[in-house]
Amino acid sequence: MIACLGRIVHDSDAESKLDDDVSTIFNSLNLQGSIENGDVSGIASKDFGGLYSVKPLYLIRPSGAEDISRVVKAAAGTPHLTVAARGNGHSINGQAMADGGYVIDMRSTGENHFKLLTVNGSPCIDVSGGALWEDVLRRCVSRFGLAPRSWTDYLSLTVGGTLSNAGVSGQAFRYGPQTSNVTELEVVTGKGDITVCSETQNPELFFGALGGLGQFGIITRARVKLQPAPDMVRWIRVVYAEFEEFTRDAEFLVSQKEDESFDYVEGFVFCNNDDPVNGWPSVQLNPDQEFNPAHLPQTAGPVLYCLELAFHYRNSDQPSTVDMAVSRLVRGLGFMDGLISQVDVSYVGFLLRVKRAEQDAKANGVWDNPHPWLNLFVSKSDIVDFDRTVFKKMVKNGIGGPMLIYPLLRSK
Ligand SMILES: Cc1cc2nc3c(=O)[nH]c(=O)nc-3n(C[C@H](O)[C@H](O)[C@H](O)COP(=O)(O)OP(=O)(O)OC[C@H]3O[C@@H](n4cnc5c(N)ncnc54)[C@H](O)[C@@H]3O)c2cc1C
Structure with a gap:
């Protein structure tokens, strides 16, 4: 009891001292944004992974690159003080x-820079490193009828957060990851310099910052390539019992010319049972259609494979033209008869598909569970062994979440 009271008195002393420190540091840095002591709002010491938690000394909400530069310069002059940019905290x-360091909340800069440009005759958009991709999508489509070419599956991620990793989804076989679709960056370097870089201007910094895990500087602006946005998407899932047939078709589709394939190719593994999360019910796109296991062969193993495809079109296209184009593309595929599911959705609705999964997961309380996720690039020569050992044995009962698998081209 006495010890407890002692702690309380001590803490309130410490708090008022820290408040003094905050105003001292805030005034000395001359920030336009704001600064928070420790992690009062509770965002800087947690992430989507839910596996680790460390408290920063300060959480800084910059107004732009100038503020970030001042913070980095101050930290650079203090031994052992670390700085981490925080995008939307969806890391694992x-x-x-930053344990006892400065966390820079990039979301406070999300509105900066948004500007359409033409570079070498092609459209590009300047966006803040702190902008969410879902906002970039909505604005580009509604204002200009244009959209970035390469995406992630889920778009409540920041531009700087995914460019610091790669940004991979079902368009990467054609356009490469998001890091291959950026022509210029503005970066605050480790010395606090605000530097513009591209393939030809400061290329080491450019290629260091792209996929650089936030270790080569803080991305404050990115110039992203755009293309005309379609209006609609035919979203299709087809099911395979045999891994070799599934990979053969997936690899065939990603190696075809643009007008002879789909605009998006992904895939996933699911359990050969009626489990609502891991099994047959997780496949159907249209809730009115049921997965009919009578179509499965006797030889089907513990897991099945689903190829997920999308075909872009415009509102002005005749429905029969779209049907014919899709039929032509699926005709040569070796999926199981009767195990095809398809829906037509808006292009924006398609790209925001995981947002709906997020809303469901938040509603039933599983969004905040730990997410010990793993992403691997596996070479073509090892993928059959990987299937045999990992999918068919280790995770044959599912993992209570998605098990994605899709081919990429090394050349991209
Ligand atoms: C539901 C879900 C689905 C996902 N789907 C995909 C997917 O399909 N494809 C894919 O590629 N990834 C996917 N991811 C992973 C995601 O791309 C990464 O976790 C990404 O880093 C998260 O972005 P964020 O804005 O939350 O970044 P944070 O988690 O906040 O930061 C990630 C890293 O980038 C650094 N960083 C953040 N902002 C900047 C900046 N402006 N400049 C420099 N460094 C910075 C941070 O310091 C940290 O090291 C998914 C994640 C989730 C939660």
Whole structure:
């Protein structure tokens, strides 16, 4: 009891001292944004992974690159003080945290820079490193009828957060990851310099910052390539019992010319049972259609494979033209008869598909569960072994979440 009271008195002393420190540091840095002591709002010491938690000394909400430069310069002059940019905190292993250091909340800069440009005759958009991709999508489509070419599956991620990793989804076989679709960056370097870089201007910094895990500087602006946005998407899932047939078709589709394939190719593994999360019910796109296991062969193993495809079109296209184009593309595929599911959705609705999964997961309380996720690039020569050992044995009962698998081209 006495010890407890002692702690309380001590803490309130410490708090008022820290408040003094905050105003001292805020005034000395001359920030336009704001600064928070420790992690009062509770965002800087947690992430989507839910595996690690460390507290920063200060959480800084900059107004732009100038503020970030001042913070980095101040930290650079203090031994052992670390700085981490935080995008939307959807990392898995605490990458956007700084134990006793400065966390820079990039979301406060999300509105900066948004500007359409033409570079070498092609449209590009300048966006803040702190902008969410879902906002970039909505604005580009509604204002200009244009959209970035390469995406992630889920778009409540920041531009700087995914460019610091790669940004991979079902368009990467054609356009490469998001890091291959950026022509210029503005970066605050480790010395606090605000530097513009591209393939030809400061290329080491450019290629260091792209996929650089936030270790080569803080991306404050990115110039992203755009293309005309379609209006609609035919979203299709087809099911395979045999891994070799599934990979053969997936690899065939990603190696075809643009007008002879789909605009998006992904895939996933699911359990050969009626489990609502891991099994047959997780496949159907249209809730009115049921997965009919009578179509499965006797030889089907513990897991099945689903190829997920999308075909872009415009409102002005005749429905029969779209049907014919899609039929032509699926005709040569070796999926199981009767196990095809398809829906037509808006292009924006398609790209925001995981947002709906997020809303469901938040509603039933599983969004905040730990997410020990793993992403691997596996070479073509090892993928059959990987299937045999991992999918068919280790995770044959599912993992209570998605198990994605899709081919990429090394050349991209
Ligand atoms: C539901 C879900 C689905 C996902 N789907 C995909 C997918 O399909 N494809 C894919 O590629 N990834 C996917 N991811 C992973 C995601 O791309 C990464 O976790 C990404 O880093 C998260 O972005 P963020 O804005 O939350 O970044 P944070 O987690 O906040 O930060 C990630 C890293 O980048 C650094 N960083 C953040 N902002 C900047 C900046 N402006 N400049 C420099 N460094 C910075 C941080 O310090 C940290 O090291 C998914 C994640 C989730 C939660």
